[in-house]
Amino acid sequence: TALQAAPVVVPISTDSLTGRGVSSYDFTFTYNASTLTYTGIDQTGTLSSGMVVTVSSTPGVLVISGFSNTVLAGSGTLLKLNFTASGPIGSSSTLNFTNFMFNEGVPCVITTNGNFSIISGTIEGTVTYLNSLATRFVPGTLLTATGAVTVTDTTDVNGEYDLIGLGNSAYTVTPSKTGDVQSAVTGTDSARIAQHVVGISPFNPGGGAFKSADVSGTGGITSFDAALIARYAANLPNSGSSGTWRFEPVSRPYTLAQVQSGISGQDYAAILMGDVTGNWGGSVNPTRPALAEGERPMRVSAPSISAPVGTEVSIPVEIQDTTGKEIISYEFDLTFDPTVLEPAANTADLAGTISEGYSATVNSTESGRIRVVVFGANPLAGNGQLLKLKFNVIGGVGSESTLVWETFDINEGGVNFEVMNGRVAVREASNDAGIAGRVLNAIGQPVSGAIVTLVDMNGQTRTARASSLGNFRFAELTVGQTYTISVSAKRYTFASQTISVTDDAVNLDLIAEQ
Numbered sequence: 001t002a003l004q005a006a007p008v009v010v011p012i013s014t015d016s017l018t019g020r021g022v023s024s025y026d027f028t029f030t031y032n033a034s035t036l037t038y039t040g041i042d043q044t045g046t047l048s049s050g051m052v053v054t055v056s057s058t059p060g061v062l063v064i065s066g067f068s069n070t071v072l073a074g075s076g077t078l079l080k081l082n083f084t085a086s087g088p089i090g091s092s093s094t095l096n097f098t099n100f101m102f103n104e105g106v107p108c109v110i111t112t113n114g115n116f117s118i119i120s121g122t123i124e125g126t127v128t129y130l131n132s133l134a135t136r137f138v139p140g141t142l143l144t145a146t147g148a149v150t151v152t153d154t155t156d157v158n159g160e161y162d163l164i165g166l167g168n169s170a171y172t173v174t175p176s177k178t179g180d181v182q183s184a185v186t187g188t189d190s191a192r193i194a195q196h197v198v199g200i201s202p203f204n205p206g207g208g209a210f211k212s213a214d215v216s217g218t219g220g221i222t223s224f225d226a227a228l229i230a231r232y233a234a235n236l237p238n239s240g241s242s243g244t245w246r247f248e249p250v251s252r253p254y255t256l257a258q259v260q261s262g263i264s265g266q267d268y269a270a271i272l273m274g275d276v277t278g279n280w281g282g283s284v285n286p287t288r289p290a291l292a293e294g295e296r297p298m299r300v301s302a303p304s305i306s307a308p309v310g311t312e313v314s315i316p317v318e319i320q321d322t323t324g325k326e327i328i329s330y331e332f333d334l335t336f337d338p339t340v341l342e343p344a345a346n347t348a349d350l351a352g353t354i355s356e357g358y359s360a361t362v363n364s365t366e367s368g369r370i371r372v373v374v375f376g377a378n379p380l381a382g383n384g385q386l387l388k389l390k391f392n393v394i395g396g397v398g399s400e401s402t403l404v405w406e407t408f409d410i411n412e413g414g415v416n417f418e419v420m421n422g423r424v425a426v427r428e429a430s431n432d433a434g435i436a437g438r439v440l441n442a443i444g445q446p447v448s449g450a451i452v453t454l455v456d457m458n459g460q461t462r463t464a465r466a467s468s469l470g471n472f473r474f475a476e477l478t479v480g481q482t483y484t485i486s487v488s489a490k491r492y493t494f495a496s497q498t499i500s501v502t503d504d505a506v507n508l509d510l511i512a513e514q
Contacts, residue, residue, distance in 0.1 A: 001119045004168075004260045008036060008083040008116065010095060014047065016075040020107045024067035027100040029081065032093030033059035035118060042080040047072050053079065085118045089168035089260065090149075092117040120166035121262020123173060123254065127159045130248065130269040131208025131278035138270040138281070140180055141247075147171035147259070166259050174251040175268045181243050184272060184280035186233050187329035188412045189213075190359070191375035192276045193226040195328070198377050209276045211248075215240035226375070229274045230361040233331055233373045242274035279412055298322070298415070300386065302334075302403045302422025307393045308429035308479055311502045312344050315389040315403070315422065322354065322380040325415055329375035330386075333406035338368040340395030341424060348372050352497075353385040360387070369406070393426055400425040429479060433501045436473040437508035439466040441492055446470025447512065450489040457482055477501055485510070 002008045012029075031038075038057050041064075043049050053066040062081065087093075095114035102109060123145065129136040137159030145151040148167025155161045163173065193213050195201040203210040203221070213221045215228045217240065225240070232242035248269045272280050298320045307313035343364040350356050358376035374387065395401065403422035410417060439450040450466040454474050464472045477483065479501055485508070487494035492512035499506060 001117050002085045003121055003262070004085055004087075004089055004118050006085050007039075008085050009042070010081040010083065010114065010116070011077045012079045012081065014075060014078045017047065017071075017102075018073040018075075020071075020102075022072045022102045022107070023070065024065075025078070025100070025102050026065045027063075028098040029062040029064065030060055030094075030096045030098055031062075031083070031116075032087070032091075035085070035087035035091045035093040036083040036116065037086040038062060039082045039084055042082055044080075046077045046079050047074060048079045085116075087118050089118055089120045089166070119164075120168070120259050122264075123163040123166070123171070123259075123262065123266055124264050125161060125266035125268065127155050127161070127175060127247075127268045127270055129278075129281050130271050131212050131275060132281065133278070134282075136281040138177070141175050141177045141245075141268070141270065143173055143175050145171050145173045168256070169259070170256050171254045171259055172251055173254065173266070175247045175270075177245040177247075177270065181272065181275075182280055184277075184412075185229060185243050185274035186409065186412055187230055187331045187361075187373040187375040189274055189276040190226040190230045190233070190373070191328035191377065193221060193229070194223065194359075194375065194377035196221060197223055197226070200377055203276075208271065208278055211246075212271050212273055212278075213276050215242045215273050217241060227359070227361070229276075230359065230373045230375060232274060234361045234363040234371050236361065236363050236365075240273075244273050246271040246273060277412060296418075298325070298417040299420060300405075300408060300417055301420035302389075302405075304423040304425075305503070306425040306427045307503055309393055309395070309397050309426050310429060311393050311479060312500070313341075313391050313393050313424060313502055314349065315391065315424065316353075317386045317389060319354070319383060319386040321383040323382060325379070327380040327410055327415060328377070329373070330408070330410045331371070331373040332408040333369060333371050334389070335369050335404045335406050336391070336424075337395070337399075337401035340393070340399050340401035340426060341391040342394050343370055344390035344392050346390055348374065349388040349390055350374070351388075353387050354380050354382050355387050391424070393424070395426045397426055397428055432475075433477040433479045433504040433506065434473060434475045435477060435483065435485070435499060435501065435506045435508055436471070437510060438470040439472060439487055439489070439494075439510045439512075440470055441512045444511075447487075447489050447492060450487050450492075452510065453486045453488070455484045455486075479504060487512075 048066055051066045051068040056063040093116045097111040100109050100111045127138045127141045129138050139155050139157045141155040143153050143161045145163045148169035151163050151165055153161045153163050196203050213225055215225050228240035229242050232239035300319050302317055347362045348360040358374050361373045363371040401424050405419040408419045439447040441447055446469050448468045452464045452472045454462045466472045482500045484498050486496040487510050
């Protein structure tokens with residue numbers, strides 16, 4: 001084989017001639033003149049060196065005669081025939097002996113013919129991941145060369161590809177890739193977009209994070225992109241281009257001359273849309289930090305509670321101190337018994353929790369399972385309620401459902417924590433409920449003597465005075481009713497709160513705004 005217009009050397013080889021008395025040869029050699037053009041012979045370094053060799057050449061036929069006054073010895077190349085590959089890419093020629101004779105027929109000869117083809121050059125390069133500080137190769141990328149003959153190749157573990165066997169035409173090469181997301185698109189990517197939008201940690205314009213963030217395809221980056229990525233992380237449809245692959249450049253054109261000669265260094269940069277943090281190809285779940293002796297991991301827990309049949313239950317998910325852990329997102333899959341519980345309209349309630357102000361995306365389409373993605377621009381701080389999960393209690397009295405964390409991820413790893421499952425038991429409905437809690441200032445100290453006022457749906461008012469420890473309680477309330485609670489204190493102001501009583505015992509902390 002040879003590239004188009006390249007010189008071609010056809011060696012005529014022989015077995016050992018030692019002791020056979022050979023001093024001459026005559027043969028006719030045929031070839032396809034539309035593929036090869038004869039340019040001469042070369043005796044240098046061959047068994048014919050020093051012989052008198054005569055060639056009669058017409059297009060497609062060579063008649064060759066050689067003789068010497070000494071006998072030949074040894075094996076190897078008898079003679080080299082020189083050509084130019086003058087045909088188009090893909091053309092070929094058989095290389096035939098129509099006859100071959102040593103001396104006047106002794107020793108006898110068996111000949112083997114050959115074949116020649118004109119091939120194209122090779123287009124080759126490497127595909128690497130754009131949004132990564134360290135070089136990461138992207139295997140499994142399909143490179144498609146479109147031209148006279150479609151040729152494909154898939155990158156190996158080093159991101160390398162070779163397009164071989166191109167036809168006699170100009171070509172366009174296009175990279176593509178599907179799947180292989182490696183759980184790299186998460187709520188943390190949404191949180192990073194939120195930080196960019198509010199100016200906490202803006203992306204470098206034109207950088208990998210900037211390019212992977214525009215999943216809406218509008219050319220800019222907004223909170224809408226964060227919402228689309230959260231939908232993808234929650235396995236919901238209509239998530240823009242999240243989880244798809246883009247490449248720079250999109251494709252490359254090649255002239256026939258480039259195809260004929262071949263070209264290397266044709267590299268591409270791969271972008272996984274939505275992977276703003278750039279953790280694809282690295283450790284999706286980094287090693288959790290080591291704990292000091294006697295230290296326990298941060299705990300995330302669901303409670304074991306009872307709830308009246310036919311009501312909406314609010315399940316507080318508690319978390320230990322998050323301060324300084326730079327938590328900007330969390331996501332989880334929670335399973336439950338669908339014959340006992342069904343997700344309420346506002347399944348993930350962030351109001352009054354340390355996640356208040358964050359965005360929550362919920363996928364409750366699968367029976368017995370919810371997937372929740374929560375993210376925000378500012379890191380979580382403090383401990384207490386992470387969020388509240390709300391369900392309608394549909395099971396019979398005495399039935400129960402375990403609450404199992406199938407998965408729970410904080411950020412994209414790097415936080416040491418553990419989860420504890422919960423349980424909801426169904427009991428008889430009650431009309432004797434109560435609201436109890438504490439009145440606290442902004443730094444968590446009790447506000448004694450504060451007046452707590454409760455107003456029901458009919459406008460009836462009740463008051464209670466906070467104790468020296470800030471405690472208050474209202475009894476004989478009705479399950480299923482909604483109440484408005486306000487606080488009056490000399491040195492503090494409080495925002496009013498509306499509480500739906502879904503259990504016979506509601507705990508509520510009233511915290512001053514200033």
